[in-house]
Amino acid sequence: MMHIPWVAVFLSLKVACSALCIDLVIGIPLSFLLARNKFYGKEIFDTILTLPMVMPPTVMGYYLLVALGHNSPLGNWLQFLGINLIFTWQSAVIAAVFITFPLVVNPSRVAFETINTRYEHVAQLSGISGIAIFFRIFLPLAWENILANALLAFARALGEFGATLMVAGSIPGKTQTMSTAIYEAVQEGNDYEANSLVILLSLICIFVLIITKYLSSRKTWARTE
Numbered sequence: 001m002m003h004i005p006w007v008a009v010f011l012s013l014k015v016a017c018s019a020l021c022i023d024l025v026i027g028i029p030l031s032f033l034l035a036r037n038k039f040y041g042k043e044i045f046d047t048i049l050t051l052p053m054v055m056p057p058t059v060m061g062y063y064l065l066v067a068l069g070h071n072s073p074l075g076n077w078l079q080f081l082g083i084n085l086i087f088t089w090q091s092a093v094i095a096a097v098f099i100t101f102p103l104v105v106n107p108s109r110v111a112f113e114t115i116n117t118r119y120e121h122v123a124q125l126s127g128i129s130g131i132a133i134f135f136r137i138f139l140p141l142a143w144e145n146i147l148a149n150a151l152l153a154f155a156r157a158l159g160e161f162g163a164t165l166m167v168a169g170s171i172p173g174k175t176q177t178m179s180t181a182i183y184e185a186v187q188e189g190n191d192y193e194a195n196s197l198v199i200l201l202s203l204i205c206i207f208v209l210i211i212t213k214y215l216s217s218r219k220t221w222a223r224t225e
Contacts, residue, residue, distance in 0.1 A: 004196045007173050008181040011089060015164075015177060016157040019096035020104075023153055027104035028146065032134060034105070035112035036120075053102045060098055061166025064091070068167065087169045092177060095163035100153040107149040111142035148215040155208040159201060 034046065052060055068085050069075045078085060085091045115138055123133045139146075161179035170180035178197050185194035 004200060005172075005176075005181055005193060008176050008178050008197070009200065011092075011176065012158050012178040015089060015092045015096055015160075016154050018093045019100055019157040020150060020154045022093070022097050023101055023104040024146075024150060027101060028108055028139075031105045031108035032112050032138060035109045049105055050102050052099050053106075057099060057160065057162025058166060061095060061163035064095055064098065064163060064167045068094075086167060087171065087175060089168065089175055092160075092164045092168040092175055095167050096157035096160045099160050099163055100157045103149055103153040103156060104146075108142065108146050111145035112138055115141050144215050148212045151208045151212050151215075155205050158204060 034042070065086070066072060067074055068078070068091065070079055085094065119137050119141075120133055123137055128136070159179050160177070161183065164175075164177060165180055165183070168175040168177075168180075170176045170184055172181075172184075176184070178201050182194050182197045182201075185191075185197065
């Protein structure tokens, strides 16, 4: 019989949705600024943003653990405010944001860069403000690309393991996500629970990939029209 720890499933969904919201709110404006502006140190800044894609998740988790720990300036300040992020579900969200942020920023930046600047110039000549240009021109033209990569970021956040385990641990009912629950189930020899979670997580990822492929095919079809 399949046994699914639904608490871990719902926590994973909460963490992934929270991380995706943060990624979009911060990442989309940032990617637009990177696409449309040049400034000193831009390449270095871009390298730092891309680093989580090549850095092992456990290393990123260690950096976060040090940054949020009580011995760091940030950790001391948070402790002074009565906030403890280590081994909480919020720290799992922070870990997921750091891991998935490049998956939102980099493709969104490319999407904004490929939009013809002629639209922007015409809008500026018409007296449309910069914010209005972003919401009325750039975002509608790039939304399918952003959505497709946002879904990939969601799937990545849903299955995040290394960084999450470092900063949030695997406390059942509190910080245990699907990935850490699978790890614990395998360690305990609980094949039924491990298989259930693996199948469920795989189905979710397959569903996300199908939607992503559909959106990509729509973009390709639109270009050929």
